[in-house]
Amino acid sequence: MEHCLILTVMAAAFVVLLSLASVECDSSLGRLSSSRKADPESRKLATEVRATITARSQQNDNTPLTHFTVITYKTQTVGDSGVNYFVKIQVNDSTDKGYVHAKIFRGQDGSARLDNLLTGRSDTDPIQAF
Numbered sequence: 001m002e003h004c005l006i007l008t009v010m011a012a013a014f015v016v017l018l019s020l021a022s023v024e025c026d027s028s029l030g031r032l033s034s035s036r037k038a039d040p041e042s043r044k045l046a047t048e049v050r051a052t053i054t055a056r057s058q059q060n061d062n063t064p065l066t067h068f069t070v071i072t073y074k075t076q077t078v079g080d081s082g083v084n085y086f087v088k089i090q091v092n093d094s095t096d097k098g099y100v101h102a103k104i105f106r107g108q109d110g111s112a113r114l115d116n117l118l119t120g121r122s123d124t125d126p127i128q129a130f
């Protein structure tokens, strides 16, 4: 009987710890900022991963990129390790498909990494976390 009680208490404690841990994880990702216009900082970041974006979008859509123009972006802090940038980039002349959304991580150490890419976006598609 005593065993059962101890096990129950341990299981309950475990559940509480698990839920604390998941709250902890969520809080390391900040909310998305409001949308900002392209600026030197976002253009520089996009340029650093341009080759990866070009390769990945050609893989997805099999069409060459004729533009590489940063339009707008949003940011999101990632704990104390860096910042996610969600960047809308125009890659060709098509109004309804000529944009990509690139998720680029800028580490505290200054490194840049493409984490995800959505192709075939329109000029009006809002930037959302992905």
Ligand SMILES: *[C@@H]1O[C@H](CO)[C@@H](O)[C@H](O)[C@H]1NC(C)=O
Residues within 6 Å of the ligand: 057, 061, 063, 064, 091, 092, 093, 094, 097, 098, 099, 100, 119, 120, 121
């Ligand atoms: C523009 O790029 C998109 C990918 O984002 C592609 O689906 C579309 O076919 C391209 N349009 C032209 C005219 O190249």
